[in-house]
Amino acid sequence: MVYITRIEHFNAAHKLFNPNWSREKNEEVFGKCANENWHGHNFELFVTVRGIPDPDTGFVYDAKKLSQIIKTHITEKLDHKNLNLEVDFMKDKLCSIENLVVGIWNELIRHLPEGVVLHGLKLTETPTIYVEYFGD
Amino acid sequence: MTQKVAVFRREHFNAAHRLNNPDWDEATNERVFGKCNNPNYHGHNYELVVKVVGTPDAGTGYVMDMKVLSDIINTEVIERFDHKNLNLDTAEFSTLNPSAENIAIVIYNLLRNKIDAALDLQIRLYETPRNFVEYPASL
Numbered sequence: 146m147v148y149i150t151r152i153e154h155f156n157a158a159h160k161l162f163n164p165n166w167s168r169e170k171n172e173e174v175f176g177k178c179a180n181e182n183w184h185g186h187n188f189e190l191f192v193t194v195r196g197i198p199d200p201d202t203g204f205v206y207d208a209k210k211l212s213q214i215i216k217t218h219i220t221e222k223l224d225h226k227n228l229n230l231e232v233d234f235m236k237d238k239l240c241s242i243e244n245l246v247v248g249i250w251n252e253l254i255r256h257l258p259e260g261v262v263l264h265g266l267k268l269t270e271t272p273t274i275y276v277e278y279f280g281d
Numbered sequence: 282m283t284q285k286v287a288v289f290r291r292e293h294f295n296a297a298h299r300l301n302n303p304d305w306d307e308a309t310n311e312r313v314f315g316k317c318n319n320p321n322y323h324g325h326n327y328e329l330v331v332k333v334v335g336t337p338d339a340g341t342g343y344v345m346d347m348k349v350l351s352d353i354i355n356t357e358v359i360e361r362f363d364h365k366n367l368n369l370d371t372a373e374f375s376t377l378n379p380s381a382e383n384i385a386i387v388i389y390n391l392l393r394n395k396i397d398a399a400l401d402l403q404i405r406l407y408e409t410p411r412n413f414v415e416y417p418a419s420l
């Protein structure tokens with residue numbers, strides 16, 4: 146079993162804000178991340194698929210094709226966007242990096258060809274913060 | 282021999298912005314700035330490298346105390362821009378387009394009068410890991 150990872154990136158604005166709470170409560174919980182005028186990050190997305198290398202190509206899955214699927218269905222929807230306002234699969238969700246990685250997983254897995262096994266996602270928000278999700 | 286040494290301090294801030302020229306119509310802004318013109322903003326992890334050049338002090342061995350430099354950068358730059366919308370939340374970019382070039386010039390000007398005039402100063406600002414600018418330009 147081999148795990149192959151493709152890295153893509155996107156730059157986006159967001160804020161952490163719970164609409165059911167007062168502004169004071171949001172500021173208390175989310176601090177400067179609750180800035181109503183947004184802030185932003187350079188996000189990096191690591192997509193790992195696993196499998197046995199194909200005897201003819203040596204590939205678990207063609208990394209170029211994986212890149213294209215990620216770009217078409219994920220990063221083009223996220224890059225230079227406002228994650229709270231403009232992303233269909235994040236609508237009505239709290240825009241934390243945890244929820245974002247789950248949203249990306251649910252979106253991406255629908256677009257992978259049969260037989261391509263998504264193993265895990267890693268999403269970095271800053272050089273010092275990242276999340277991982279394995280679909281469970 | 283002056284024995285000039287360059288010292289560097291790295292700091293970072295995360296901010297939202299958009300590139301837009303209010304003197305142009307929507308179509309021109311979109312054509313020139315592309316997706317950076319998104320009216321709902323986008324954002325970056327800005328990585329700031331501040332370079333200070335001078336001769337090490339005979340008493341301390343320092344070009345400049347790095348803790349002092351860090352405090353100046355935090356007070357003048359990080360607290361001003363971190364987790365802000367550069368277009369909406371900062372006086373510096375209320376009328377100035379917050380391109381990486383302009384941000385570097387603004388940061389230079391914010392720091393220049395807080396740092397000993399005998400020391401040279403240069404700003405390197407990464408907007409993404411692949412796009413970065415320097416001011417003043419070193420040729």
